[in-house]
Amino acid sequence: MKRRICLVGYGKRVGEEFLFIMSRILVGFDIDTVMGSGVADAVSSPRANQRAFEFRLGAEKRREKSEGGKKKRVELRASTWFGERKLRNREGRRVSLSAAASLPWRTRVSVSAIFVSRSARSEDAVSRIEATINIGTIGHVAHGKSTVVKAISGVQTVRFKNELERNITIKLGYANAKIYKCEDERCPRPMCYKAYGSGKEDTPFCDVPGFENARMKLLRHVSFVDCPGHDILMATMLNGAAIMDGALLLIAANESCPQPQTSEHLAAVEIMRLQHIIILQNKVDLIQENVAINQHEAIQKFIQKTVADGAPVIPISAQLKYNIDVVCEYIVKKIPIPERNFISPPNMIVIRSFDVNKPGYEVDEIKGGVAGGSILRGVLKVNQFIEVRPGIVVKDENGSIRCTPIYSRIVSLYAEQNELQFAVPGGLIGVGTTMDPTLTRADRLVGQVLGEVGSLPEVFVELEVNFFLLRRLLGVRTKGTEKQGKVSKLTKGEILMLNIGSMSTGARVVAVKNDLAKLQLTSPVCTSRGEKVALSRRVEKHWRLIGWGQIQAGTTLDVPPSPI
Incomplete structure (x- = not known):
């Protein structure tokens, strides 16, 4: 045919x-x-x-x-x-x-x-309908990460009942925003910069007094990844860091700097090779001017010789939306849109998955599962056949792990409320599929990789990792001697937590020699050689970041051939 x-x-x-x-x-x-x-x-x-x-x-x-x-x-x-x-x-x-x-x-x-590959003109066309860059919000618990995202985008990222009851972020939050600048050169900065939700028109009127007749130009369409700041949710934060192109580091002005997760999150994004960081000194409305100046000096001292050295420090009040226009200006000027690969077969990291069906739906109303994430390379298209790896993981009678990839078809693509015919690398995308929604409900697909049939990386059950350990534990308030905060060497038989892309999995150390370790994974991972891995160890009943590694080799699983 x-x-x-x-x-x-x-x-x-x-x-x-x-x-x-x-x-x-x-x-x-x-x-x-x-x-x-x-x-x-x-x-x-x-x-x-x-x-x-x-x-x-x-x-x-x-x-x-x-x-x-x-x-x-x-x-x-x-x-x-x-x-x-x-x-x-x-x-x-x-x-x-x-x-x-x-x-x-x-x-x-x-x-x-x-x-x-993109050009300036085509980039504008794409950014009107979907986000082209991912920016994470990181920092200690209750320092204002979700509030900053709401101040910029107008979207409340804390959605779940248990999150609202405790007033903390537990799952990765997500929101899109468009950043505009007034086309009239006389419009004073930073007021000429303005952020709206992703549903805003392409050329709205400026709202600065005296320039109401001037149009605004769309400069950035941003996806925000709102990470939890609580110490027990470090694994979730590391999953979000896998798709970030830049980060906003929140530091509360009414607390001493650094707080435990401030330093731990900064080390995590450094491990993920994140270069573009903006520091937001939040809650300046709660303190005196001299206190803010002293803390600003403490922040500058803290970021010396880190990946954030030389990063701008912006005093803001997210609750009062004070200096949010300055944040928008620095996002445009300091966090560039990275070069994207549109040619290769599509590859997408899944960071959330959902069953969008409500109780009581008729059989013919039931929709397939939805996967949310960010495309690393390639272009996804409606009606395209896709594969999800590792897929369904089971153990046979002998205790051996087997995985069966999930094959499906894309029926819809969404960037928030914008329906797309195709999706490009950059922002967060929702992919509607024909797969059984029970496979996607309650984030069951998190950590999996979605892409074109037959083009995804291999599935590993054992990894050989070239690792590097931190000198001291981060995010731990140590009492007594300094020795308690030191990171000890890896030992044979100990259990670690690995973060590979958006996948969190346990791993047992099978062998260690110098800076090379052989790790047996508790669940298979779809990844490739050369990928970075974050290593965490259980310390005082919490997983703590102790170092990072790079995949050198490993043992792969045989994947059944594609039926499509």
Whole structure:
């Protein structure tokens, strides 16, 4: 059966030459063309490998006429959401679209290369509908992390009953916000910066007195990952750190600096190679000016020779929304959007999963499970077939671990309330699937990896890790001698907690030699060699960060072949 692809022009008439060339490239597809605005549609047989092509076809044309009556040479570029670039053939050589049309089928371009790297113009287009950067809020318990997120985005991240009763964050919170700047250069800073929820229009009016007629320009669409600050929830914080591109470190001005989890969280983001940090000195409305100045000096001393050395320290009051516009300005200026990989097969870390069905639903109303997380690379598309690893993990009669990947199809993509046809690396995405919702309820998929069928990394049950231990325990108030706070060496047989991506799992130390350890995992992990691992040890009934490592090798599980 032939697959049918619909090429849609966005607002501008699509050149006939371009469509002719694309029809030559897409051999094996029935091609329909639609002029004018619309959304690209792709219809495929269930067994066929699903490929959706979302073109923004206002194609840039370059025509060169040579004299002497020779044939006209036409070279065209696909102008996609992700910028403009010539395609590459399977050997990696650049091929223009016009040249690709004349290639034999075996050497023709891989059409997935049409999803290409971002440009300034395409970045603006994407950021209107979904977030392009993840920023975490870290710091000690009750220092105002959730309040800052609410002040910027307007979203209350504390949602669960037990969280509201205790007034602390327990699960990872999430919220999106758009940051704008007034287009009138005379508008005074920092008031010219303003943050709204993700549902705000693209060009709202400025609300600074005297500039009400000026429009604002969208500069950033941000996903906030609100981490818990309590010491017993350190594993949850480490899971959130796996997807952060930058962090806001909250330090309460009415307490001494540093508090236990302030230093522990800072060490954790340093382990995760997070470079861009902004420090917020919160609750300045509760103290005198001289106290704030003294604590500012203490903060500067604390961050010396850490990853946050030289980071800006902004005095704020999240409750009163004081200096929130300054925070928005520094997010725009100090936390850049990292380069993203749109070409590789999609790979997404799952940090939350849900069953969105309510009791009493009719059978035909039941929806599939929803996975929430951040795409590391590649592009996810509606109707794409996906795989989740490790999937369903069981032990057989002999006690051996077996895993069966979950295969499903994407039925919807959401960035908060914005429904998407495709999702790119960057912010937090909700992926609606056809899988049984009992597999996703109550965060059961947390730590798993979602991606294109057959493209995900291997599943490991044993790891060989090159590790580095901290000199002292962080986040522990030690009494008596200093020796109590030192991190002792790893010993054979002890149990550790590993954080790999968003997966938290136990591990038994099988062997140790110098700075190399062999670890037997309590549950299998989908990861790859070279990935970073956070190591925690149980100290006084709590898991404490003691170091980090890098995966060198390991023992993998045999995964059943894909039925799709």
